[in-house]
Amino acid sequence: MTEDESEIHYTSGLPGILGTLDTLISKVEAVILALGVLLMALNTVANVVGRFAIGESIFFSGEINRILIIMITFAGIGYAARHGRHIRMSAVYDALPATGRKILMVTISLFTAAIMFFLLYYACFYIVDLYGKGRVLPALGFPIFWIYLWVPVGFLITGIQYLLTAIKNLTSRDVYISTGVLDSYDDTETEV
Amino acid sequence: MITIMVVTMIVLLLLGFPMMIPLITASIIGFVMTFNGFGQMETLIQQLMAGIRPASLIAVPMFILAADIMTRGQSAERLINMVMTFIGHIRGGLAVSTAASCTLFGAVSGSTQATVVAVGSPLRPRMLKAGYSDAFSLALIINASDIAFLIPPSIGMIIYGVISGTSIGELFIAGIGPGLLILAMFSVYCVIYAIVKDVPTEPKASWSERFVAVRQALWPLGFPVIIVGGIYGGIFSPTEAAAACVLYAIILEFGVFRALNARDIFAIAKSTGLITAVVFILVAVGNSFSWIISFAQVPEILLNAIGIADMGPNGVLITIAIAFFIGCMFVDPIVVILVLVPIFSPVVESTGLDPVLVGTMITLQVAIGSATPPFGCDIFTAIAIFKRPYLDVIKGTPPFILMLMVAAGLLVAFPEIALFLRDLAFR
Amino acid sequence: DTWRYAHEEYQGDVQDVYAQAFKKYIENNSDHNVQVYRFGELGESNDIMEQTQNGILQFVDQSPGFTGALIPSAQIFFIPYLLPTDEQTVLKFFDESKAINEMFPKLYAEHGLELLKMFPEGEMVVTADEPIHSPADFNNKKIRVMTNPLLSETYRAFGATPTPLPWGEVYGALQTGILDGQENPIFWIESGGLYEVSPNLTFTGHGWFTTAVMANQDFYNDLSDNDKQLVQDASEAAYSHTMEHIQGLAERSLEKIQQASDEVTVTRLTDKEIEAFKERAPQVEEKFLEMTGDNGKKLLKQFKQDLKNVEQQ
Ligand code: NA
Ligand code: NA
Numbered sequence: 001m002t003e004d005e006s007e008i009h010y011t012s013g014l015p016g017i018l019g020t021l022d023t024l025i026s027k028v029e030a031v032i033l034a035l036g037v038l039l040m041a042l043n044t045v046a047n048v049v050g051r052f053a054i055g056e057s058i059f060f061s062g063e064i065n066r067i068l069i070i071m072i073t074f075a076g077i078g079y080a081a082r083h084g085r086h087i088r089m090s091a092v093y094d095a096l097p098a099t100g101r102k103i104l105m106v107t108i109s110l111f112t113a114a115i116m117f118f119l120l121y122y123a124c125f126y127i128v129d130l131y132g133k134g135r136v137l138p139a140l141g142f143p144i145f146w147i148y149l150w151v152p153v154g155f156l157i158t159g160i161q162y163l164l165t166a167i168k169n170l171t172s173r174d175v176y177i178s179t180g181v182l183d184s185y186d187d188t189e190t191e192v
Numbered sequence: 193m194i195t196i197m198v199v200t201m202i203v204l205l206l207l208g209f210p211m212m213i214p215l216i217t218a219s220i221i222g223f224v225m226t227f228n229g230f231g232q233m234e235t236l237i238q239q240l241m242a243g244i245r246p247a248s249l250i251a252v253p254m255f256i257l258a259a260d261i262m263t264r265g266q267s268a269e270r271l272i273n274m275v276m277t278f279i280g281h282i283r284g285g286l287a288v289s290t291a292a293s294c295t296l297f298g299a300v301s302g303s304t305q306a307t308v309v310a311v312g313s314p315l316r317p318r319m320l321k322a323g324y325s326d327a328f329s330l331a332l333i334i335n336a337s338d339i340a341f342l343i344p345p346s347i348g349m350i351i352y353g354v355i356s357g358t359s360i361g362e363l364f365i366a367g368i369g370p371g372l373l374i375l376a377m378f379s380v381y382c383v384i385y386a387i388v389k390d391v392p393t394e395p396k397a398s399w400s401e402r403f404v405a406v407r408q409a410l411w412p413l414g415f416p417v418i419i420v421g422g423i424y425g426g427i428f429s430p431t432e433a434a435a436a437c438v439l440y441a442i443i444l445e446f447g448v449f450r451a452l453n454a455r456d457i458f459a460i461a462k463s464t465g466l467i468t469a470v471v472f473i474l475v476a477v478g479n480s481f482s483w484i485i486s487f488a489q490v491p492e493i494l495l496n497a498i499g500i501a502d503m504g505p506n507g508v509l510i511t512i513a514i515a516f517f518i519g520c521m522f523v524d525p526i527v528v529i530l531v532l533v534p535i536f537s538p539v540v541e542s543t544g545l546d547p548v549l550v551g552t553m554i555t556l557q558v559a560i561g562s563a564t565p566p567f568g569c570d571i572f573t574a575i576a577i578f579k580r581p582y583l584d585v586i587k588g589t590p591p592f593i594l595m596l597m598v599a600a601g602l603l604v605a606f607p608e609i610a611l612f613l614r615d616l617a618f619r
Numbered sequence: 620d621t622w623r624y625a626h627e628e629y630q631g632d633v634q635d636v637y638a639q640a641f642k643k644y645i646e647n648n649s650d651h652n653v654q655v656y657r658f659g660e661l662g663e664s665n666d667i668m669e670q671t672q673n674g675i676l677q678f679v680d681q682s683p684g685f686t687g688a689l690i691p692s693a694q695i696f697f698i699p700y701l702l703p704t705d706e707q708t709v710l711k712f713f714d715e716s717k718a719i720n721e722m723f724p725k726l727y728a729e730h731g732l733e734l735l736k737m738f739p740e741g742e743m744v745v746t747a748d749e750p751i752h753s754p755a756d757f758n759n760k761k762i763r764v765m766t767n768p769l770l771s772e773t774y775r776a777f778g779a780t781p782t783p784l785p786w787g788e789v790y791g792a793l794q795t796g797i798l799d800g801q802e803n804p805i806f807w808i809e810s811g812g813l814y815e816v817s818p819n820l821t822f823t824g825h826g827w828f829t830t831a832v833m834a835n836q837d838f839y840n841d842l843s844d845n846d847k848q849l850v851q852d853a854s855e856a857a858y859s860h861t862m863e864h865i866q867g868l869a870e871r872s873l874e875k876i877q878q879a880s881d882e883v884t885v886t887r888l889t890d891k892e893i894e895a896f897k898e899r900a901p902q903v904e905e906k907f908l909e910m911t912g913d914n915g916k917k918l919l920k921q922f923k924q925d926l927k928n929v930e931q932q
Contacts (some may be wrong), residue, residue: 030399034458037253044254044435048428055759057782059771065250069468072253073244073476076469077212086210087470087575089566089582093208108209115213118220119237122230126237133672133730135665138688138766139783148241232675242662353790353812355629360790360812384704426796429788476651486660487675510888530659534630 010180011082014164025157036072040065060139067147074154081161084178099125101183102175109166116159123152193225193527194453194490205566210467215477215567222484236480239458243479243524247431248303248347253346253468254434255306256577257442258415260460264443265452267412268314274317274409277402280394284386286322290315290329291336295375296420303337303430305573307337323391325583326396330578331588334570335596336378338559341525342371355533358547365617366552366610368399370599373609377595394582411444456468467576474572475524491519492535500536506604512536513557513600514548520561521568528561529554529568552610553603559578563589625656625667626680632810633740634680634830636864640857641678641832649849653678672731677838682830683737684767691911692918694769698907699776699900700826701922702739702891709739709827709930710862717924722918723831733839735854738861739827741804741869746817748799750886753780753895763789763801772906773825774803776899793817804828809872818882819871824893832857 012022047061082084093104130145136175137144164179175183197218204214234251262268293315312333319329341348344364353360365500385391397405418436420430428436436466445452452460485491500511515536519528531553540550562568565586574585601610624641626634635657642653659678663668664685669736671679682691695701702709713719719737727734745751747760747842757779764781771781792798793816800817807816832854842850876883884895888896908915 007293030462034461036703037257037461037468038457040250041254041257041435041438044250044432045439048432051761051780051782053429055780057354057761059768059783062766062783062785063249064244064249065210069244069250069253069472070241072465073469073472080466080470081210083466085466085470086212087474087572087578087582088208089205090422091583092206104207107849108207108213112210112213114214115220119216119240122233123237126234129234129673130669133669133689134667135688139213141767141768144688150506151237151241192530209772227675231671234673235675238666238669239662242666245663246787247790257779347787347791350790351787357631357810359815361815423795429792429795453675481663486656489654527659534657534660538632565758 012179014179026079026082028140029075029157032058032075033056035071036068036075040068040072043068060137063137063139070147071150074150077154078157081158081165082178082180084181098175102169105175105177105183106166106169109162109169113159113162116162118156120152120155123148123155127152132173187189193222193488194485194494195197196225197222202566207333212473212477212568215474215481218520219477219480219484223482226484226488228402232590235483237357239480239483240476241294242483243476247562249472249475250575251303251431251434251462252305252309254431254438255303255310256467256574257461257464258437259439260459260464261438261445262415263313264456264460265441266354266449267382267415267441267444270405270409271412271415272318274402274405276394277397277405281396283393284379285393286315286319286381287324287328287332287386288383289389290319290332291375291378291382293340294333294336295343295371298305298337299343299371304337304559304570305341306430306434307340308333308570309577310571311337312574316578322385322394324391324581325389325588327588328385329588330574330580330585332378332382333564333591334568334574335589335592336375338563338568338596339371339374341555341559342367342374342552342560346555348529348558349551351526351529351549352533354556355530356547356551358535360616362548363551366548366614367515367555369609369613370552370603372555373602374596377599378592379586381591381595386537408581411448414440416443422427430615453511467573469571469574470576474567475569478522478567478569483524485523486527486531491515491531495535500539503543505545508536508539509545509550509553509604513553514542514605516554516557517561518562520558521564521566523567524569525558525562528558546607546611548614549603549607550612554598556596556600556603559598560593564593566591570600574609577604620650620652621652622677623654623656623675624678624680625670625676625683627658627664627667628680629658629810632806633804633861633865633868634752636815637736637738637832637857637861640860641853643854644856645849649846651846651849657857671833671835674835674838676835678735678832679732680709680830680832680836681827684765684770684829686831687767687769689730692726692915693723693831694767694907694910694917695827695918695922696829697769697773698904698919700897701774701900702827702926703930704742704824705821706742706866711932712926713738713928715929716922718918718921718925722921726914726918727831729838731836731850732833733836735830735832735850736827736858737828738858739865741826741828741865742805742822743802743826743828744805744808745802745821746800746808746825747819747821748796748812748817750819750884751800751821751823752886752888752892754899755885760799761797763792763798769903769907769910772903777896778899784834789813790816792905805869805872805876809876813885814876814880817884818880819884820876821888823888823896825896848905 003076010026012019014022047058054125060124126143127148127186135144166178168176177183200221201214201218204217219236275289279289294307294309297311298304318330349363350360350466415437418440419433422433423430492538515532563570569583575582624638626638630633630702638655639821642655644675645651646796664681668681670676683696722932724734755778757777760779762779763773763784766783774781782798789801
């Protein structure tokens, strides 16, 4: 499990305090991912136990899972960007010479970052909109916009990661598919 | 509008952009063109969120987690060892058992993605070790998982039944015939493949070896009991069965086998979360894409353009098959059913086609489409789980897709494949 | 131009009948076109509601049960035995009630929605693995409810275990026994095939499935007086057409069900049996008041007054 190692020993490519902060964010993301998944299992099992042991379904069980899945997805996309794990079809890209790949990777990273910031902007917009409408979660009873607060954060971190990947590619000789992952042929596993 | 969206999507896809980008860029273009600007982008965000809302999706991370714990611990190994002592000496035996396991597991769990994970993660390494190529193994796992759509319970059939007013009980029965037909076709292919590629067999195990293997697998045999017994016995929904497997796997690997520790569980859960995220973000952006296509009435316009109203029954059935096949290559199958079924239902009624046959055909196409590039969701799952590049994952799929299309052709020519059991049970 | 209209049911269901009649009236009497979107085509109930509030859609049909997340008082329809079972009385109530025709429009207007029509779709019928005669029969039964806290309170009061589950999972869960029963209007039980897996139908008389058609208020206010009148007339025309459609719909659906299956049993509670359930209604009413405060209190009071007026006639 080589990429697990690389994830555990991840250190940010950023200098100084920014680097420390970035490494910290990466660790927090990992904890959120793991906890989110484990809580989801716990919540789902507890619902079954509740139904059979005390004849009472956990009424908000579904809503808890909905919150967790948003949390996992949007903490996960930033983490995936950092470790070069987003799914892509790299056939044409792989056929290019190194310079071509570098140019293409810079373009991909910048464009992806732009799209992420675009979605960030409108996700904020959407949350403000929901806040104004005042809709609540039917079972838990608190305003629904709370469960979406992860969304802009996820887009922000992902966007920053792709921006950094572009900078990294512009400032170094090798081709990077994420800030920490070098694009190479001998280890195809990193390409996915 | 649709042309610009599709062209943009394919260009970005081929250039190697992360796959969420082609889909979301095409959706943004669709929104801008439909609403003349950026005024309605909050609906795009709303539909991103709606894409990952269905409660049934929760089964996916749960099965990923359970499968990962089993694979990194000893449960999966013990189960497979047991199976191998019985079938290891037969040509193509492992491949056929993989296909059968996918069918059985998929039938019960109802989720093709969960099947790719739960059956594929332990069995793929074993197939590689036995000498099957990776392309073949991946394609087999992905395509055999899709038989899950046809064998009850099937979410696709339930939704079709409700929208079209067709008996869900009849649909369920009708799906079994084609499901088994496809499994049989795949099995034959597996055996031929093993003979042609000369995949080596293992020496035949003695009964005492088999006995030891079964004893070793006693605890892990609880998994099929939880899944099959739990779901058909009315104790668990598929999602709950998955979560129960997680709990059981933790108990086994930590308590009984002592194969894993707390640090491992954290790493496994994190890796599950990561895989879930990269797949679900695609489900989310795919949903925004479906929404704008549906809002702009694209399917209806296209179908009227080809003159669906003037076709005979077989023509309509084939058109339906093609429409669902293409739709499911790009968009979530459930959304395709919701959008297309009402459009087709007047023609289906006027041509006098049996709605149960139509439903079976649609379900079959949904199954094929989910495993077909570019956007079949099972492909994403396989990429994320097995950490293989996109092209490696789809390289082996053409023979399987061909077989599935032959199955579809057979269904047009011989509707009895679906209707025989139905007539037996209901007429 | 094209007006867009979304509802939360499938082809041929009551909301679709209303929508198609509305569309027909508008298109026959003006140059406007109406595009109808059915369940799931543009998302779930709450999605189409937001889209209407945002002005992407001009018209939406949403049941007050779902609107509860936005307007808590709209859950009033879940208080059991508030409405009578007699169809004619109920229809008359919806025609004449001050609560329905004056108070509800104000509540919706606070959320940018112009309430056009509120009407009953059908009486709620419970299906279960056994016929239900008394609250004791509900003991330990897992009954599927929409995700709505007040509806859950109703079933808890009846003695059942309310089990919230998304609609798509209901059939499978009934089949495998994760659920023991569910409630829906009879035409849904027929079109969704629920009787195949949950064959014992009980007419408990505890409530009506109600729905509401509304327009985006900015859109509506910007219409010319002629077009406003057109929309109102179309609503009325669609309403009378739909009321004609639902008269006898329950009987027709039940007939279809009984033709399709020999296993089905039909139980209609006697007045005495109903009393046992009615006794448990006050705790739901209390919960409603607790959830909705002064607004709910005023609404409930008017509701009861209107009912009295209708029943006295
Ligand atoms: Na299935
Ligand atoms: Na697909």
